[in-house]
Amino acid sequence: MGIFKKMNRKTDPTIYQNKDGHLIRSLRVKDILALGVGTIVSASIFTLPGEVAAKHAGPAVTISFLLAALAACLVAFTYAEMSAAMPFAGSAYTWINVIFGEFWGWIAGWALLAEYFIALAFVGSGLSANLRALLAPIRIQLPKYLSNAFGTNGGVVDIIAVASIIIVAFLIMRGVGKAARVENALVVLKVIAILLFVFVGATAIKSQNFIPFIPKHVVTAHGSFGGWQGIYAGVSMIFLSYIGFDSVAANSAEAINPQKTMPRGIIGSLIIAVVLFISVSLVLVGIMPYQNYANSAEPVGLALRYIHHPVIAAVVQIIAVLGMFTALIGMSMAGSRLIYSFGRDGMLPKFLGKLDKKRRPNHAVIALTAIAVVISTIFPFSALSQLISAGTLIAFMFVSLAIYPLKKREGKDIEDPAFKVPFYPVLPFLAFLASLIVFLGLDSQAKLYAGIWFLLGLIIYFAYGIRHSE
Template sequence: MQRLLKRLTLKEDPSIYEDKDSHLARVLTVKDFLALGVGTIVSTSIFTLPGVVAANHAGPAVVFSFIVAAIVAGLVAFAYAEMAAAMPFAGSAYSWINVMFGEFFGWIAGWALLAEYFIALAFVGSGLSANLRGLLSPLGLTLPKALSNTFGTDGGVVDLIAVLVIALVSLLLSRGISKASRVENVLVVLKVLAVLTFIVVGATAIHVQNYVPFIPKYHLNADGSAFGGWQGIYAGVSMIFLAYIGFDSIAANSAEAKNPGKTMPRGILGSLVIAVVLFVAVALVLVGMFKYSSYANNAEPVGWALRQAGHPIVASVIQAIAVLGMFTALIGMTLAGSRLIYSFGRDGMLPKWLGKLHHNQPNNALLVLTIVAIIIGAFCPFAFLAQLISAGTLIAFMFVSLGIYALRRREGVDIAVPAFKMPFYPVLPAVAFLGALFVFMGLDIQAKLYAGVWFIVGLVIYFSYGMRHSYLAEKRQSETDTAGASASKVADATVEERD
């Protein structure tokens, strides 16, 4: 048992990661990371979540749900910022935890994030498809159901548009991260302008009475979930937190950052601040325009509110820009997911060809991510899997928060002292851990069950493949063989002396 525990807690030398990732081009600036973060965080959810959570759980107090979720995300983001500044390695939490706590725990954190990237990428592709078809439909441009919906859903066979957009983003990224970042920067500016346009136009149609009561009286919904009171706000936090987790996609690309000690903290924390301000403003305007109950079962609350307020042209323009803006989320998730899979291959945890670079790009990992996301997003009904995104990511967040304690003991020893440090140490890392646990406990039982199944699959892969083929395992075996050979030589020399 002691031998197994020692094997599971084998830690990677950070200098090894520095050497392995040195072939990745360091070309990304603060501006690129801000665009990447805002583009991933401020995705379709800003046009849907405020209305959905207000109608189902919190009423006008949805603003508090956004703020509480932002506080928890912000605490974790401080931990991410220090980790990324100290260890700018591809793979973010997977690589950091591998160095801090050992290979097994790194695998658990990385496997948790992999669920996020696979499923989030598929969801955004599917969401882009649905919105684009909605825009084209009034023009008489429609696809047959067989090519519009996922397999087994309303006569669907494959969501063709989802396939094409995911493949298109993958092709763009395979040609180089610099080209992708330029496209990302332009689309993010357009998307932020669309959000600001809604805030300005929508603010002219606010009716103060729609904010009363700001925190509705608590009761249970028909499905047993909470509405109103602090219970409803808490239920909203667990739904909304999904919107903020995109800052992990920034950290996953830290091996490609210019001056990561400064670039990473500014990118991570800056993008989160921008996103929080936009989310809270959209929520306030939306629930002020119409009573929160109007948004029940409404798939496009922002567009609906603008049309009802007499701004149909603005609604159409915003929806069109939102479709374009979804490409930014696809780019961010694809970048981060491919770097995580590359990290698994780099370390031998998955087949080593996944860790190979082509023209300084992890295109093998990119191809695998694209194929899996297309299968999920185009062929499989996957609504129930959405729960996995928050559950898995929150587990990784807890690891990273606790990892700050291990990191501080090694800063200035075998890890350089970073330019940014998490404030109020040692209190804040513990608060960040408890905050992530607080949100995790608010997820429903299905989310925890699906996460459990996902981790069982991960454990099977680790013990059947990763543990046996990792570079750490090979390194340990090599050291054992060397020690054995040395001992044999000593024994032979002793025998010769006796003779």
């Protein structure tokens, strides 16, 4: 077979149906909702609204959140139909493999893998920073060499970040059912903390903090501030907050009745997240002038202390630290299922696609955890965070376009799903266009990192994947 035929050969969906049939279906709608909310409403809800308001949008940060939510919702509809039609492990990687062919599936999957690796390390570092900030007032302080990434501020290893990633890995290796129960409890706790902040903060909102709602546009050291240019810069920065729903789709092979469970879980978790994000951003800006949030890693705690609620601030931050485990659980489950899919298909070494005696893809969990620990040990993440969005946006564009050929095969070799993308054929094109616009708004450094990551992916594909794929 010629190289171009190999690159474009499409996988029969029944093969994935048979291979993934060994996975245990144990996730219900409430579990998928918890995974979605837990992953989407992660560390970013406690940090990004204040940062984006101070650096780019001012009070109009709520518009940035709304526009980012609109783009995410458009893509979520395409994900919902895909996961209902093809409830296989690997989400975009597997779907694109079936629709467009092996090479394109690898590109989409490799893009998502960047999200999972870096998001795990990024959230682990965020959890570490918040926990250390909570321990500092009671004089519990780790030495610098155990508090920061290698070569950063005298650091050798961020031991709390590493420990949190490993703890989550052990939890997932015991089975997704047990992990889902922990996730459900932590998500409920985290939502209560967010609502507590919103209700307490709403009593101290001052209308003058919203004036002018859209500040005049200027160019600062951080890029565009104010005007629609600042709002657009905020959208590209904020979009990171909403991308977690793709990790929900990666678990569709373990969902009970995925025809109904996956669309409800994907769209429902995104709607809940949008309401929470917009509520938090409105209250944050209303409590005190947005300029005060500049360079603050914990704007929620800062705002509560500003209105003289230090005890509530401490409670919310403690729950926020616990709540970050929900994002680690969601990303670990999704990333390990993607690596399992690569091993299952021979794109990476086959042992990664093996299940243990209890039908759990634990080899993939170990591989994901090991690499995430190395990344969290070596790299600081302030410069790498937008790479999470860059890779995911490319996968979003693939999935949005894949809806068109999917429609022609539904009811034939692909199951006709109960859920359909509304306003077809317009909505999938709008989803693609929205993802492209947000991608173009990312900073040049993020695009450079994305280019390097894809170059590495091409090397692995042509050196190994194309020779060993089934």
